[in-house]
Ligand SMILES: Nc1ncnc2c1ncn2[C@@H]1O[C@H](COP(=O)(O)OP(=O)(O)O)[C@@H](O)[C@H]1O
């Protein structure tokens with residue numbers, strides 16, 4: 001070879017006196033070079049932060065006293081709780097639906113996998129806002145609903161309007177829409193598990209269902225959980241959309257207040273602070289959940305450090321792609 | 328009296344590719360049969376057909392007198408339900424080239440999973456048996472390790488223990504040592520040799536000619552989806568009758 005390889009450079013001992021340095025000799029300390037670009041970046045970021053804080057503090061239009069005044073009022077706190085309730089219920093529906101649809105997509109039966117594909121196609125292909133308004137107006141499509149045997153007797157029936165309350169319409173639309181996205185996430189997770197795992201399970205006599213539940217899904221979880229965390233955070237913010245059907249969640253609560261007081265900006269800041277607080281808590285929870293799922297993996301040993309450092313790591317923004325965040 | 332494993336006229340196609348055609352093979356109870364042959368000759372596919380990981384296009388496989396994957400009714404072979412097929416697979420152990428241990432479970436949980444779930448053995452009993460099996464494969468102190476903490480040779484021995492935990496009547500090995508570093512091959516072969524000595528019926532796809540010569544009762548050479556030659560290993564290895572066998576052996580010996 002004409003060029004010495006990198007290895008060769010490293011392993012060739014330096015010539016001269018240094019080569020024979022014995023352990024007893026003093027090891028000279030290492031002086032790392034200063035990186036000018038890094039220094040510049042630190043100065044720029046520091047300057048930007050100072051300007052931002054200055055602007056926030058000195059501009060009286062932010063009305064920080066109003067922000068403080070409303071942050072924990074009853075209406076707002078009830079709005080926050082409603083937002084949380086909507087997020088939890090919609091995600092529960094979305095995850096349950098996503099698992100069913102995701103598993104369906106793996107079916108050898110074309111009708112079953114086709115049905116799952118059609119669902120995803122429809123709910124991902126239409127705007128969430130349209131779906132919300134659609135469910136809210138279901139009564140104009142079907143004035144009466146009944147639960148019973150298809151084409152047979154019904155057990156429960158009533159006026160659609162009394163069943164599809166704004167809350168029900170909100171949970172339905174958010175949950176059904178989420179199901180389509182979760183289906184894709186679950187499908188990706190299942191595809192990420194080595195085929196040999198299912199074969200090993202089958203060769204031991206596990207049925208397809210047992211293999212899915214005990215072997216495939218638990219491993220797919222490592223790929224499913226990180227994007228699901230992102231979906232939950234996204235859902236928390238999407239709940240603001242149901243303010244259009246007069247569902248009094250956090251955004252609608254602040255809208256109701258500033259409609260009479262005209263303190264629009266400070267009240268939007270109140271809402272934003274709450275959204276930020278909840279997403280921060282969710283990010284930390286996601287981080288610890290991911291760490292727990294890393295069990296049995298050599299790489300999970302990398303998540304060391306004190307609690308504070310781990311929380312800071314959890315709050316760092318990360319890309320949505322499961323490959324990156326699951327590694 | 329028919330053989331313990333009876334393979335008759337088996338065809339297997341993937342789309343237009345004919346992978347197996349007209350494979351006939353008998354395996355005697357408590358014997359070791361080694362299958363050798365060039366890559367792509369259909370050895371893995373044959374094992375997968377015996378364990379119903381693939382459906383046959385033609386022919387049949389019988390193990391211990393039972394049709395695999397089918398039952399005879401009214402002169403026709405009817406395909407089994409998923410549950411029945413799973414029950415049949417439970418009696419046939421399989422060891423894979425790439426181990427395929429469950430990475431999210433400890434060694435012990437890998438071994439007790441199927442006995443508890445499929446056979447309904449109590450956890451306590453399954454654990455006790457698992458420890459005995461780990462003893463047998465010389466890994467008694469690895470029960471609580473995760474697969475990723477083990478060497479390839481150790482993982483493969485756990486995989487053998489996991490298959491044995493189902494108390495199979497037939498064991499299939501698909502190149503069990505091909506993915507191992509050379510110095511780890513011996514440990515796995517030793518375990519397999521011990522297993523053969525206990526009278527287990529084994530079908531082993533392998534490139535370890537030494538193992539085939541010493542341990543096998545029967546040697547099968549496959550090429551292009553057919554069995555080209557078979558017989559006692561010493562005869563086939565020392566005096567191959569077919570040109571293709573001779574060509575293959577001259578490359579690997
Ligand atoms: N799932 C599959 N789809 C299509 N072709 C396959 C599949 N599995 C194996 N084959 C083909 O079947 C032939 C035999 O494969 P295999 O049984 O794995 O051979 P061996 O184990 O002897 O190397 C090869 O040509 C391979 O490309």
Ligand SMILES: [Mg+2]
Pocket residue numbers: 370371372502
């Ligand atoms: Mg093979």
